[in-house]
Amino acid sequence: MLIIPNSSIKKEIITPDHCYGIYRNSISHFAAKTFITCEPVDYIHNWHIDYICEYLQAVIDGNLTRLIITIPPGYMKSVLVNIAFSAYILGINPKERIISTSHSSGLTLRMSNKTRDVMKSDWYKKTFPNTILQKQIEDTQSYFKTTEKGFRQATSMLAKITGDSADLLIID
Incomplete structure (x- = not known):
């Protein structure tokens, strides 16, 4: 059980089940939990995370079809978009088809592995119980799918993606 102080002197008790609901309904809270899951350093929340998450939510809601985020390195852009947003989208809709690309295959594979690690975590499975990763005969770092064919x-950037279809394209 977590105890979180609210604005008054009283304390509000939040159970893990409440946390899963919060993660499911807030991309910002989900991103914070994602960071804690896949990064070895402490998470420090800042206003820009909520700001970016508002735009990511607009993409989810269909109010934005194109989004460019330009911030300096080290401000969580890759964690927010490449890892958390990918996992969140597949949690909401396990049929979603996502292609993520980056300047180097090493970075892209690291982001893919971290996304998969998040999706295999207990808290993710409890947050999105209907999203299940399909067991693969051959485990590839660059591709994984859900049981719903997402x-x-x-x-x-140098690889060929011509002919592949996606609902969401992430260029990092």
């Missing part, structure tokens, strides 16, 4: 494919 997927996340990682590729680099």
Whole structure:
């Protein structure tokens, strides 16, 4: 059980089940939990995270079809979009098809592995119980799919993606 102080002197008790609901309904809270899951350093929340998450929510809601985020390195852009947003989208809709690309295959594969690690975590499974990763005969770092035929494919800028269809394209 977590105890979180609210604005008054009283304390509000929040159970893990409440946390899963919060993660499911807030991309910002989900992103914070994602960071804690996949990064070895402490999470420090800042206003820009909520600001970016508002735009990511607009993409989810269908109010934005194109989004460019330009911030300096080290401000969580890759964690927010490449890892958390991918996992969140597949949690909401396990049929979603995502292609993620980056300047290097190494970065793209690291992001893909971290996304998969988040999706295999106990808290993710409890947050999105209907999203299940399909067991693969051959485990590839660059591609995984859900039992609902949604997927996340990682590729680099130099790789060919012609002919592949996606609902969401992430260029990091």
